[in-house]
Amino acid sequence: MTASMQKGTYESIQVLRGVAAILVTLFHAASHAFGSENVFRVGNAGVDIFFIISGFVMWAATARRPPTPGEFLRHRVIRVVPLYYLFTLALLVAWLVLPSAFPHMAAPTAGHVLLSLAFVPHADPAGTAFPLLAQGWTLNFEMFFYLLFALALLLPAARRLRLLAALLLALPLLGLLFPETLLRRAPALGLCNPLLVEFLGGILIARWVERGGRPGAPLGWAAIVLGAAILALAPNPAADNDWARLLLFGVPAFLIVIGALCVETSAKNFRVGPAPLLLGASSYSLYLSHTIVISAAGKVLGGANPLLAATVATTVAVLAAIAVYFAVEKPLLKLLRGSRDPLPRVQVAPL
Incomplete structure (x- = not known):
């Protein structure tokens, strides 16, 4: 076992978090610079990697010493909510002070802001199902998954996996029954989405590792290469086809995550270095700050070459995020967690 595994951590998961966040950042930077979401739509697969990692981490962090549902939810709220609120409210203040700087942003209403902060999917003033901080749509899924996971913690360990599997498979199938007209009237029903299966994929990986699954590094690298090849070569799914996304993004994301864990668990001295761990x-x-930074960088760069603009914007976003991590996120978590941290440090917390 690696030294990190003996302490209950997985460096490969931390690295993949950084990779996933950079993929999403590249997607938005390219979309902004080239004026099209089709230039690097595969960057959206970073979200699918995040969802699988989230399922893995939640199971791994609670398997040996399950917290109460209340303890679990308190821990997740501390991890997710403060920084999300900070950037959401910062965006709101920026719009109030200088609305001309956000020409594509519809005037936010009080209801839109409150529902965004409550992680409730809803139609925004422009009629789309995005919260005020648009990338927060993924956090709506994360918080819904946490609620389902907290419910499962009420059960004995032997039945917990069965309940989660039943819910995370049944809800997407239920979603197939909702007509588009109903989903437009009640966007919260959109949480019955096939992307929930990705959380289950992460849980199954964690369960497999917990039971001693060790196929070795060669198969691990093969899974990583196959997953990356599918992402690179397969057609990108349409933005509104989440079943296709589950196949074309979710399956390769699953292969990449399980492959990385296979590589790590087969090595006695697995080390990735401080820079990748810092990115993770x-x-x-x-993830929360990059769209704001990309927008600001776009205004500064003006009519620069799109490839150069996307590269510079991504680099600046990464550097700004590292600064936010040290100046805001890390001290804020230390302050809020204090000495009461009900979950063992099995993993660094996911998105």
């Missing part, structure tokens, strides 16, 4: 640690700050 600052991935949440990067």
Whole structure:
């Protein structure tokens, strides 16, 4: 076992968090610079990697010493909510002070702001199902998954996996029954989405590792290469087809995550170095802040070459996220967690 595994951590998961956040950042930077989401739509697969990691981490962090549902939810709220609120409210204040700087942003209403802060999917003033901080749509899924996971913690360990599997498979199938007209009237029903299966994929990986699954590094690298090849070569799914996304993004993301864990668990001295670990640690700050930074960088760069503009914007976003991590996120978590931390440090917390 690696030294990090003996302490209950997985460096490969931390690195993949950084990779996932950079993929999403590249997607938005390229979309902004080239004026099209199709230039690097595969960057959206970073979200799918995040969802699988989240399922893995939640199971791994609670398997040996399950917290109460209340303890679990308190821990997740501390991890997710403060920084999300900070960037959401910062965006709101920026719009109030200088609305001309946000020409594509519809005037936020009080209801839109409150529902965004409550992680409730809803139609924004422009009629789309995005919260005020647009990338927060993934956090709506994360918080819904946490609620389902907290419910499962009420059960004995032997039945917990069965309940989660039943819920995370049944809800997407239920979603197939909702007509588009109903989903437009009640966007919260959109949580019955096939992307929930990705959380289950992460849980199954954690369960497999827990039971001693060790196929070795060669198969691990093969899974990583196959997953990356599918992402690179397969057609990108349409933005509104989440079943296709589950196949074309979710399956390769699953292969990449399980492959990385196979590589790590087969090595006695697995080390990745401080820089990749730092990118992983600052991935949440990067995920929340990157669209604001990219927008600001776009205004400064003006009519620069799109490839150069996307590269510069991504680099600046990463550097800004590292600064936010050290100056805001890390001290804020230390302050809020204090000495009461009900979950063992099995993993660094996911997005």
